[in-house]
Amino acid sequence: MAQKADIVVTTSHRPSQRVRSFVKDLVAVLPNAVKISRGKATIQELYYEVVARGAKRLVIVTTWKGNPGSLKIYEPLEPPEARLELIVNMVLGGVRLSRETPGAQRSFGSKSLGVYIEQGVSKTFFSLSDTLARAFLARIVFSREDTSVDTIAVIRPHQESIAEIVFICPASGRICGPTLRLLGVRDYVSGFSAHKARRLEAARSRSTD
Structure with missing residues (x-):
């Protein structure tokens, strides 16, 4: 029987080793998450x-030049639709693994996730916090x-x-996942949408599912 979970994390086809390592980091901090091997699955x-x-x-963590390229978050729809609906797409400009920090x-598996804005009260950050909460089944703290x-x-800010x-x-105040x-x-x-214009244009919709 498949392990029960709230969030399933996988990759695009033919992921790099760095993408696999990133997925392990991400699964450890998302609430009740499990990773599965993509293989040839559609x-x-x-x-x-x-x-x-x-x-x-x-x-789904996509790959761009051997690195994590984006996070595509889907919600499963019940029958009669019976399909995955894309609800959030996050384009990454870089990641740092926990072992590199x-x-x-x-982290040995999170059961609950909060979202917190460190600095600033911009509309973009408030909207982003709502989007993260929706994507990762979290709540604002x-x-x-x-x-x-x-x-x-x-x-x-970055x-x-x-x-x-x-x-x-x-509990410790220490980083325990990827950046x-x-x-x-x-x-x-x-x-809601936001982008870093010039860099995003060069970056894409750059990889497939």
Whole structure:
């Protein structure tokens, strides 16, 4: 029997070793998440895998020049539609694995996730926090020390990206997951979108599912 989960994480076809390592990092901080090997599975075959596990989200990590290129988040629709619907697309401008972050600790599986804005009160950051909460089944928190959640996705400014996202364990205050730099975000549910114009244009819709 397939392991039950709230979020299933997989990759595009033929992922690099770095993408596989990133997926392991991501699964450790997303709530009740599991990773599965993509193999030759189609999007529709992934739908049945997600439904069998009772999951509410599928995250596909695409590959760009050997690195994680984007996160495509899908929601499974119930019959009669019986398909995966793309609800959020996040284009990455770079990632840092937890093992590459000095002082980071290892997370052994999160059951709950909070989203916190570190600095600024821009409309973009508020919208981004709502999008992250929707994508990753999280809730908004108002402190980095909020121990009512296992992990917190901290949104903070970054000069060359829309924002940088780091995952911390509030009990220790230490980073315990990957760091993501976002070049572009599109939320198909709320209509919110933002991008770093020149870099995103060079970057794409650059990889396939």
